[in-house]
Amino acid sequence: MVSARPTLAALALTLTASAGCADLPEGGVARGAVLYQNCDQCHGKAGEGSTLVQAPPIAGLPGWYIEEQVLHFQWGWRGAHPDDVEGLKMRPMSRTIKSDADVKVVAEYVSSLPAAATPATLTGDAEKGKAGFATCSACHGADGAGNEAMKAPPIKQLPDWYIVRQIGKFKAGIRGYQAEDAAGATMKGIAGTVADDAAARDLAAYIQTL
Amino acid sequence: MLEHYMIQGSSYASHIDGLVWVVLLITTFWFLLAEGMFFYLLWRYREQPGKKALYINDDLEHAIKYKWVEIPHRLILICDVAVILGAVSVWSEVKLSMPVTDETVRITAQQWAWTFRHAGADGELDTADDIVTVDDLHVQLGKTYKFELAAKDVLHSFSVPVFRLKQDAIPGRVISGWFKPTQAGEFDVQCAEICGIGHGIMPARLYVETPEAHAEWIAHPTHYLAYKNK
Numbered sequence: 001m002v003s004a005r006p007t008l009a010a011l012a013l014t015l016t017a018s019a020g021c022a023d024l025p026e027g028g029v030a031r032g033a034v035l036y037q038n039c040d041q042c043h044g045k046a047g048e049g050s051t052l053v054q055a056p057p058i059a060g061l062p063g064w065y066i067e068e069q070v071l072h073f074q075w076g077w078r079g080a081h082p083d084d085v086e087g088l089k090m091r092p093m094s095r096t097i098k099s100d101a102d103v104k105v106v107a108e109y110v111s112s113l114p115a116a117a118t119p120a121t122l123t124g125d126a127e128k129g130k131a132g133f134a135t136c137s138a139c140h141g142a143d144g145a146g147n148e149a150m151k152a153p154p155i156k157q158l159p160d161w162y163i164v165r166q167i168g169k170f171k172a173g174i175r176g177y178q179a180e181d182a183a184g185a186t187m188k189g190i191a192g193t194v195a196d197d198a199a200a201r202d203l204a205a206y207i208q209t210l
Numbered sequence: 211m212l213e214h215y216m217i218q219g220s221s222y223a224s225h226i227d228g229l230v231w232v233v234l235l236i237t238t239f240w241f242l243l244a245e246g247m248f249f250y251l252l253w254r255y256r257e258q259p260g261k262k263a264l265y266i267n268d269d270l271e272h273a274i275k276y277k278w279v280e281i282p283h284r285l286i287l288i289c290d291v292a293v294i295l296g297a298v299s300v301w302s303e304v305k306l307s308m309p310v311t312d313e314t315v316r317i318t319a320q321q322w323a324w325t326f327r328h329a330g331a332d333g334e335l336d337t338a339d340d341i342v343t344v345d346d347l348h349v350q351l352g353k354t355y356k357f358e359l360a361a362k363d364v365l366h367s368f369s370v371p372v373f374r375l376k377q378d379a380i381p382g383r384v385i386s387g388w389f390k391p392t393q394a395g396e397f398d399v400q401c402a403e404i405c406g407i408g409h410g411i412m413p414a415r416l417y418v419e420t421p422e423a424h425a426e427w428i429a430h431p432t433h434y435l436a437y438k439n440k
């Protein structure tokens with residue numbers, strides 16, 4: 001009984017229109033750049049993210065991962081949990097992208113942005129984190145560069161606060177709750193093995209060194 | 211006539227509409243009267259051959275003032291009293307009083323979603339069978355609901371046009387109110403207080419269900435795990 005939400009669709013249309021529909025290119029990265037104007041309010045013009053609104057940097061992430069996550073937000077596979085404060089912000093924003101083709105071009109555009117280094121904001125023990133990272137490396141790679149075949153995104157460029165937050169969400173079942181989201185459900189199980197917040201911070205500190 | 215444009219979906223919707231009518235009729239009456247007089251005078255005292263314009267002296271002005279300003283002013287004050295009496299009685303019914311309620315629903319606003327905690331089968335909040343949904347509010351036709359409205363981050367406003375209900379949500383406060391749905395159907399909820407870039411896309415859906423349909427929903431609720439489609 002999930003509704004089609006015609007109101008939301010209409011509003012999304014308006015919002016996208018305000019992003020310069022008149023000169024929206026037919027396709028490709030140029031179209032993605034225009035559509036991205038809805039995203040840059042939180043994720044930044046260069047995709048650099050914002051700690052203030054807890055929006056992660058997304059520049060340079062692989063296109064397949066961005067596309068998949070935006071779709072998951074649209075479908076309610078991610079960001080629909082009542083306790084996912086940041087996810088519930090991303091959920092309606094993801095739905096302002098009206099077609100799967102547009103999700104693809106936005107993903108291509110974001111992927112084309114150069115990733116920037118993320119400064120450490122937390123204190124963790126990278127040495128301790130290194131030991132725990134063995135579990136992560138099975139999917140995300142020893143260098144944290146990710147593995148598309150296993151649907152494991154690169155994590156080496158992620159800011160520490162985001163890593164800790166997401167491990168916490170996976171652990172609490174706020175993310176990865178949807179059984180059909182196999183990779184998310186796997187990550188939920190793995191995150192359960194991270195003992196506590198301190199262990200998550202150690203992991204993040206180690207990932208910063210990659 | 212207002213219900214022609216927007217269903218009156220709650221026990222007090224027609225009372226709010228009645229108030230709108232009182233204000234509309236009074237203002238329309240005075241508007242037409244004043245504008246009618248204005249254009250009549252323009253026409254009546256237009257420039258005419260052989261007639262000279264006159265300056266008014268003080269005595270004359272005082273009499274004119276009394277007739278054209280003081281009398282209408284006092285009549286309008288009487289109209290104001292009528293509006294205030296109507297407004298206070300509706301305000302007291304909708305916002306100040308709390309009738310005996312059948313069930314409580316907890317509403318949480320945040321950027322940019324509505325979270326609803328429904329009491330579930332036992333009719334009691336904060337029990338294991340509570341049903342928590344995002345952007346979907348399910349209520350039973352004819353039941354009187356108390357709501358507890360909170361905001362997680364910034365100001366929002368819980369607006370349900372068919373109920374004629376609008377209540378600001380304020381961080382740090384839990385604001386109580388009530389409604390009694392009187393029409394089954396699917397209706398809009400929309401945030402009515404600017405709350406950030408996603409404010410315009412912060413709607414929710416209200417389902418007013420017959421007792422059978424509502425029981426069916428409680429047995430098979432559509433919470434976040436069931437959101438498998440767009």
Ligand SMILES: [Cu+2]
Binds near residue numbers: 402
């Ligand atoms: Cu809002």
